[in-house]
Amino acid sequence: MRTTLKIGAAVLGTALLAGPVGYAVADSKSSETYKQLNLFGDVFEQIRSEYVEPVEDAKLIEAAINGMLSSLDPHSSYMNEKLYKDMQVQTRGEFGGLGIEVGIENGVVKVISPIDDTPASRAGVKSGDYITHLNGEQIVGIGLNEAVEKMRGKPGTDVKITIRRPDVTDPIEINLKREQIRVQSVKYRVEGETIGYIRISSFNEQTQPGLEKAIAEIKQKTAGKLLGYVLDLRNNPGGLLTQAISVSDTFLDKGEIVSTRGRHSEDVERVNAKPGDLANGLPVIVLINGGSASASEIVAGALQDHHRAILMGTQSFGKGSVQTIMELKNHGAMRLTTARYFTPSGKSIQAKGITPDIEVKAAKVEEVASLGSGRREADLKGALSNPDTLKTDGKPTTPAAPPAGGPGEPGVGAAPAEISSAKPAKPSGANVNAPPEVDYQLSRALDLLRGVAMFNTRAVN
Structure with missing residues (x-):
């Protein structure tokens, strides 16, 4: 028999129960789990009361969840309600945004692959490019979900991206226009x-x-x-x-x-x-x-x-x-x-x-x-x-x-994001x-x- 200690939807610890000794082990593990949760609570309260500027509780919790999941492996992540809805739309093959698949590498947004026949692909955005700035604002270290949120937007709006390409010395700036992306896979x-x-x-x-x-x-x-x-x-x-x-x-x-x-x-x-x-x-x-x-x-x-x-x-x-x-x-x-x-x-x-x-x-x-x-x-x-x-x-x-x-x-797949440009190129x-x-x-x-x-x-x- 396996018992699982849960708070909300988060699995916090497991223990195998086998007679009195098994229960002692379970109690010991549960106690240690609660100690760690108390530590989290202490840090949370200190930030709320002592940080130089007020921070919304929801923002702190979301950041903590993001950190917990992203520390596991490169593909685990948290999606707030908006990102979750966007992901559902994308898996249907139609979504608003810009037109690439991206991931995070050492805190930098990395292009995994442009999607065929999207403006990003036609503009020459390449697999292996690193996106460092959006509209002049640095996005290094902000997290994949936040970077995706910044790249998405209403179709027809403009965005300037700055990329670093390993075989090019200087950064490359590309002016793009967001579009409704319909993926013909x-x-x-x-x-x-x-x-x-x-x-x-x-x-x-x-x-x-x-x-x-x-x-x-x-x-x-x-x-x-x-x-x-x-x-x-x-x-x-x-x-x-x-x-x-x-x-x-x-x-x-x-x-x-x-x-x-x-x-x-x-x-x-x-x-x-x-x-x-x-x-x-x-x-x-x-x-x-x-x-x-x-x-x-x-x-x-x-x-x-x-x-x-x-x-x-x-x-x-x-x-x-x-x-x-x-x-x-x-x-x-x-x-x-x-x-x-x-x-x-x-x-x-x-x-x-x-x-x-x-x-x-x-x-x-x-x-x-x-x-x-x-x-x-x-x-x-x-x-x-x-x-x-x-x-x-x-x-x-x-x-x-x-x-x-x-x-x-x-x-199965990489976290999605989109990039687009205004005009196609050959x-x-x-x-x-x-x-x-x-x-x-x-x-x-x-x-x-x-x-x-x-x-x-x-x-x-």
Whole structure:
């Protein structure tokens, strides 16, 4: 039996009860917990009464909650009511703001990835950029949620951002105009009349319907000449776990897609594919790189482990943790890391990433453009360790998984924010988030797919 001491919705301590001795342990732990809460109360009262200026109680409490969650790992955070509503809107694929995915690195807002075909992407904001000022006001050290709040605003209003780029000496200032961002997470086209190219830029509620539409229209346009698909997940920062599972299931006919393992050995869930492969068994090449994170790594790992696709590109980001959004009644919600996920073969990619079957680096012009974007999950302060790493006694740190469970609902992904500009510019190789005019990695994927299709045809004959 496990008892949990709770105040409101916050879990403060746990103890295993086993007879009189167990109760003594529980009482001892509870007593220590209350001592720590008294310490918090003392500090809170001293700030209220002695700080040089009056501070609102709600502001102090929110800052304390933020600090508590952000100290756990880079992906746990608190969302007040407004941020929570904004997050709900974003997962539906439409939101007001500016157009990028961001995180915090050493107190600085870092661009994880611009969202395809948003003003930020067209203006040349890059993965790896650091945002230091908004309208001349420094935002270093203010916290991710506050920075997101400052970047958001009414569509049509202007904002000036100052960024630092690792390969550029001087700061870069960009004048932007906030817009209503409608994220089209799936884009597609036919390459050379025989290959379907599908780009998934993020995983929101519109992703699976968009993928099904893409496959149907590609089949129609190729009129029976379709050789296979290239699934482009480069610089895809993640999103909803349910959508990652659904996308994987689209190309799989059977087998496990992903498993999640939480704090306790019984907290394990497995998700299996349903019968039916919309691609009809045609070859699939998946493109990944260092900006492919979280939900996109689930898809890549599932298709790789089942030998359903060939992965090409460079090592992925390595975010193998699951965040659950827990609503706090009348007080927003918290994003809490509750589990690690594992690929069908049982591997965790946390702080390691997915290794492509065929490594293909970007062409030289693209490498120059993406300098500074090489950091991965393992480089983030407070990142979770990989549970596959052995302890000194030679035993794995993660318990063996019990029998299969059902699908889970937690969201996976980086904290969202948005950036936009007023006018589009012609995309080029300088924009690493969108396929450049000369895309070396894509060219190699197309060549490989044609070769695989030719080999399969000869094998059949």
